[in-house]
């Protein structure tokens with residue numbers, strides 16, 4: 149619950165940290181109208197995301213997978229960053245938050261003005277060719293699907309990491325680099341079940357760092373977090389940042 153007590157505790161831990169990082173998941177964008185995979189709106193035409201976000205699904209039915217991505221792309225294009233995204237940007241501007249590591253494929257952290265962002269699962273607003281190095285930005289959903297590469301005619305695929313695929317090496321290295329330095333982590337809107345990002349909170353904890361969690365529901369992180377706030381990110385984060393600023397004046 150979002151009480152004065154937990155807000156105060158979280159704010160104190162943030163102010164006392166030297167190298168705070170954040171891990172975000174789809175829950176932080178839920179209040180912007182982008183469904184999480186596991187929430188009630190996560191299903192699309194009775195399909196589960198696990199049946200669509202895989203290389204196997206793409207190669208057996210690229211049209212169906214692209215229809216699903218078109219639907220998701222249109223939601224991301226319509227969405228705006230919410231108070232939680234802006235609160236994190238403010239913490240970064242205050243010099244208190246060093247890096248945001250996100251599992252999200254939307255661009256709402258970028259649009260909220262964050263500078264130091266590590267995107268682990270790619271970008272839903274880009275497509276790349278499965279055969280050559282061609283890539284393009286997506287400004288509107290595709291009219292003809294599946295889209296083809298204008299250079300070589302092969303299929304274009306969304307530039308995201310699908311289930312069973314490895315994470316981009318650069319992003320992974322940066323993630324470990326910042327996690328090693330971290331003495332605190334904010335864990336926001338993620339069930340912390342998708343590896344390797346899901347292991348970050350316990351990694352920071354085992355290194356002697358503090359863990360502050362904000363999630364609507366309990367997660368595997370909740371029982372060892374120093375503060376676990378069961379609340380909407382768009383309500384909890386602005387309250388915490390307001391308190392942090394009171395400490396700083």
Ligand code: NAD
Pocket residue numbers: 172173174175176177178179182183184185186187251252253254269336337338339340341342362363364365367379380381382
């Ligand atoms: P997840 O495993 O990160 O779970 C979402 C979590 O958010 C849940 O624990 C839920 O309790 C919490 N939550 C929901 N609304 C919240 C709110 N308003 N405030 C705080 N917490 C809230 O995410 P997932 O949906 O299971 O997705 C797994 C993967 O799918 C991600 O790693 C990501 O790559 C991809 N995905 C991305 C987006 C996006 O970019 N916006 C959306 C859906 C899925």
Ligand code: ZN
Pocket residue numbers: 277278279280281282297298299300301302
């Ligand atoms: Zn090509």
